[in-house]
Amino acid sequence: MRRAVLRAVIGNAALRRIAAGFAIFTMAEHATWIAVLVFAYGRGGTTEAGVIALVMLVPAAVLAPFAATAGDRFPRRRVLVAAYGIQAMTMLAAAAALLSGASALVIYALVAAASASIVLTRPVQGALLPHVVRHPDELTAANVVAGTIEGVAILVGPAIAGIVLATANPGTVFLLFGVLLAGSALLMIGLRVEPGPVGIALDEPVASAALDGIRTLRSEAGPRLVVAVVASAWILWGTVDVLSVMLAIDLLKIGEGGAGFLVSAIGAGGLIGSVGGLALVGRRRLAAPLLAGVVLWGLPLAGIGIAPEAAVAFAFVAVAGAGRALLDAAGRTLLQRVSTDDVLARILGALEGLQMAALALGSIAAPVLVLVLGPQGALIVAGLIMPTIAALAWRGLRAIDTGVVVPDERLDAIRSVPMFAPLAPAVVERLAAGATAWTASAGTAIITEGEAGDAFHLIVSGTVEVTIGGRVVRTEGPGDYFGEIALVRDIPRTATIVATTDVELLSIARDPFLAALTGHRASRTAAEAITTSRFAEPGPGS
Structure with a gap:
């Protein structure tokens, strides 16, 4: 199954x-970051x-939190095009300043603008991915x-920066990747994907959204615990960026x-x-691999502090x-x-935004750690941050795992x-996880004509009788469903x-049912078609 899922993902245009x-x-982000740190280190x-x-x-x-509202307000493909275009322009402007020998104030202002422009890409791409896959395992x-590609990019981008810096200057690094990011914008123009949900009204203020x-x-x-754990890893990333120089x-x-x-x-x-992450495909429980990654991200850096030799450093x-x-x-x-x-x-x-803040915290903590503990002590203390976080988060992440694992059936x-078929796999998974499984005994009135609708119901096994005004109009069985008319209309x-x-x-409560359908155009259209056809039949069923 794992190979079939990977083939489906790789074959997805x-x-x-x-x-x-x-x-x-990713190459641009890491290469230009190294370039500006080398520029700053050479000055002070x-x-x-x-x-x-x-x-x-x-x-x-x-x-970051304000820019990301665009991903829930406008079609995410268009937002991604704009993000790459803005990044290209800001990096080219920074390149011009560096190559022309502008003042440090101007250079730092422009590289700060380039850095700020980066924050839109990951949120929008992360929100777009569930809409271009067909099953939770494909997600x-x-x-x-994406992690593999990022690994290649982090390998290649800084290596290119290293080669350019050995023969030219930081401005050349910004020039090269500014041009390449313009190519990313052109790639996204040709992307064909179902628009994401409109989670924000066009007239809603950005701050409120x-x-x-x-x-x-x-x-x-x-979500709060997962965000906290993932964001905390960037404290160490910021420390490593400065300490690596x-x-x-x-x-x-x-x-x-x-x-x-x-x-x-790295x-x-x-x-x-x-490559090891391929073992995650088909695995629904993700707390253990997440925390293993957290520990592995930190401990080797403490090892470098103990044995600061070139071969050891590169291996660790x-x-x-x-x-x-x-x-x-x-x-x-997750x-x-x-x-x-x-x-x-x-x-x-x-x-x-939290990752950028954590990166900043790590970056500013690095010189303090060096001042107080010395270079080796700074590496040891920085490396022990992540194992500590893993120990604190273990119990909560296990509870999350239990809540999101849904049987395939x-x-x-x-x-x-x-009406659910067009939904993104992650949305279907949340609906399934939130659905209530229960048994109605023979003779039970599951819903009653004239009452308010509070849930959608799907028959797993057994049969029901549909009556209107006391007249039996049909029977329904496994795979049939009812309750959507009162909710949709x-x-x-x-x-x-x-x-x-x-x-x-299987019963889905009103709020998650409506949130799933109204946020997706194709599903909303399917639901309207179903309710319309039910009214056209003798005796609608919900």
């Missing part, structure tokens, strides 16, 4: 196009590198493939380009982690990269599965309903449904 654009984006050492990292990341952290596979994502995280423990130049004596090659080794490890950062790839694939898949689709882009935007039953029940045998049912 929309996914291939998204992956190509994302590969360029670890302190200026850390401060500039903070200056670049704080605007990005603040902007896991798509995230694993952004706060909906934050309010969701405050009220829902599952210090490690390459001062401890390992491998020169400025060595910082790029160290980060490339990308190489990410490839290894992505590769292991850390494998852990990071594993935690990212498992964490993002978050997509536990978050509602109409607010998913904003939740991912909040995650992006229940998924298939929900998917068999025509907001009217009282149009029929009475009585169990003629013991009947096993």
Whole structure:
């Protein structure tokens, strides 16, 4: 099954196009980050590198939740085109400043703008992925493939930066990747995908819409814990970015380009982690691999602090990269599965903002750790952060796993309903997980004509009798469903449904039912067609 799922993902033209654009984006993100840190380090050492990292990341952290509202307000494909286009323009402007010898203030302002423009890509892409796959297992596979691509990009991007920095200057790095990102924008123009839900009215203020994502995280423990764990990994990422420059130049004596090659080794490890991540395909429980990735991301860096030798450093950062790839694939898949689709882009935007804030915190903490503990002590303490977080999060993540695991037969039953068939796999999985399985004894009135509708019902086994005004109009059995008319049209029940045998049912409450249908154009159209045809039949059934 795993091979079949991977073939389906690789054969998906929309996914291939998204992956190509994302590969360029990831290379650009990491290569230009190394370039600006080398520029800052050359001017003022670890302190200026850390401060500039903070200056670049704080605007990005603040902007991310607000920018991500575009992904729930407009078609996500168009937002992705705009994101790549803006990134290309800001990076080319930064390149012009660096190459022309502009003042440091101008250069840092432009690279901060380029950094801020990056925050839109991951939330929108993460919200788009569930709409281009056909099964929950394909969503896991798509995230694993994205992790593999990111690993390659983190390997190649900083390596390119290292080569360019050894022969030219940081401005050339920005110029190269600004041009490439323009290509990513062109790729997204040709993307064909069903628009995501319109979770935000066009006249709703951006600030209010952004706060909906934050309010969701405050009220829902599952998404909140996953976001906290995934975002915390970026504290270490920020520390590593700054310490890698210090490690390459001062401890390992491998020169400025060595910082790029160290980060490339993380990308190489990410490839290894992505291969291991293939084991996640078909696996519904993701807490254990997520936490294993968290631990592996941290501990090897503590090992470098104990033995700061070049060979050891490159090997250990590769292991850390494998852990990071594993935690990212498992964490993002779990978050997509536990978050509602109409607010998913904003939740991912909040995650992006927290990641930027965590990156800033790690970047500014690095010089403090070096000052207080020395280079080796700083690496040891930084490396122990993630195992501590894993220990604290273990119990909560196991509880989330239990809540999202849905038997295949229940998924298939929900998917068999025509109005649910067009929905993204993660949406179907949430509907199935939230559905109530129960048995109505023979003679039970499951719904009564004239009452308010509170749920949709799907028959798993047994038979029911449909009556209107006391007249029997038909019987229904396994695979049939009822209750949608009162919900879709907001009217009282149009029929009475009585169990003629013991009947096993799956029932979906009004709010999640309507949220799933009204947020998806094809499903909403299918539901309207079904209710219209039922009214045309003798005696509608719900």
